[in-house]
Amino acid sequence: MNKNISRIESVIKDTLKINPERADETQKFIDMENSEKISLLRKMIRIRRFEEKVTNYKLDGKILGPVHTCVGQEAVNVGVCSALSDHDYIVGNHRSHGYMIAKGAKINLLMAEIFGKSTGTNGGKGGSMHVSDISIGSLGASGIVGSGLPVACGAAFASQYKNDGKITCVFFGDGASNEGTFHECMNLASIWKLPIIFLLENNGVAVTTLLKGVSASLDLYHRAQSYGISSKQIDGQNVEEVYYTVKSAIASIKEGKGAVLIEAKTCRFHEHQEGHAYLRMSDVGYRDKQEVNYWIANKDPIKLFSNKLIAEDIIATSEIEHIYAEENHNIENAIAYADISSFPSNEDAYSNVFIK
Numbered sequence: 001m002n003k004n005i006s007r008i009e010s011v012i013k014d015t016l017k018i019n020p021e022r023a024d025e026t027q028k029f030i031d032m033e034n035s036e037k038i039s040l041l042r043k044m045i046r047i048r049r050f051e052e053k054v055t056n057y058k059l060d061g062k063i064l065g066p067v068h069t070c071v072g073q074e075a076v077n078v079g080v081c082s083a084l085s086d087h088d089y090i091v092g093n094h095r096s097h098g099y100m101i102a103k104g105a106k107i108n109l110l111m112a113e114i115f116g117k118s119t120g121t122n123g124g125k126g127g128s129m130h131v132s133d134i135s136i137g138s139l140g141a142s143g144i145v146g147s148g149l150p151v152a153c154g155a156a157f158a159s160q161y162k163n164d165g166k167i168t169c170v171f172f173g174d175g176a177s178n179e180g181t182f183h184e185c186m187n188l189a190s191i192w193k194l195p196i197i198f199l200l201e202n203n204g205v206a207v208t209t210l211l212k213g214v215s216a217s218l219d220l221y222h223r224a225q226s227y228g229i230s231s232k233q234i235d236g237q238n239v240e241e242v243y244y245t246v247k248s249a250i251a252s253i254k255e256g257k258g259a260v261l262i263e264a265k266t267c268r269f270h271e272h273q274e275g276h277a278y279l280r281m282s283d284v285g286y287r288d289k290q291e292v293n294y295w296i297a298n299k300d301p302i303k304l305f306s307n308k309l310i311a312e313d314i315i316a317t318s319e320i321e322h323i324y325a326e327e328n329h330n331i332e333n334a335i336a337y338a339d340i341s342s343f344p345s346n347e348d349a350y351s352n353v354f355i356k
């Protein structure tokens, strides 16, 4: 038992170890309105409730195809997308529901897409791993690990070429940072000084492979330095730190200093993939319940931010409960919308295949 506890403590210490000497970006942007702070909290709650519902429906067999949720990682989604402008671009990966919601996706359409319905953001032909919506600047998502990086470099190059002032942010995990595309794209973005943010969500695990088993260093932001890209490691469970760091990165890119890499240390509370029979933490043994319970008790970004806002007298507990009730209601509506929508028709198989 004691041996197990010390193993868990050491995993926790390793996984969330963040450079304590990092510069505090929050000092540069201390003017955030209270209403904006509450909005950050609301968006995280929206994502959490959305993902919990999706998990239940997947486990009930009502959603076809793989589903990866971002429960525990909401502060990264919300901090980043709230710092970006509406016209900026994002490129996701297999775990993209949260980025979409944080960037302003309509949850009815997103839910319908995950249910594979024709009313979805992608006509029901994408499903959970391929959600995108050009109207909110979400360029695409893909289940091929590391494949978003070159797409994002292309978008950033187009913005640079057209001088349209837009910034592209690409989200990827620690697993993707071991793909060749990561290194190729970092080099390209550096020599072309592309207006791009590489947002590395380091949750310490890729499916069941612990980072510490495959990487000589648990600090991945150092990798950017070898490509001449400025980089920073931050606490991905602190939504304000994420927000301010991205604001600072945007300012630096707008000054013409080129690409930035941000490594947000974070934790995934759920399984890699909801309901996958062979990847359960308990069966595979890469993680156990005690460890996950530790994350939930101590590193839940919503609890941490709620407590901070309450302590600063910015919001009352009753108001937070009200936000939960409203978001629950909207998500129930989204489920009802997805449920009554129809699946794509046979003819739809031929639509949106070629550009006319």
Ligand SMILES: Cc1ncc(C[n+]2csc(CCOP(=O)(O)OP(=O)(O)O)c2C)c(N)n1
Pocket (backbone or CB within 6 Å): 094, 095, 143, 144, 145, 146, 172, 173, 174, 175, 176, 177, 203, 205, 206, 207, 272
């Ligand atoms: C090129 C490629 N290799 C392997 C896989 C199988 N796979 C799916 S998700 C995943 C892990 C990705 O880990 P990470 O990038 O850290 O993202 P996370 O799942 O932690 O969010 C892997 C290996 C894949 N989909 N594509």
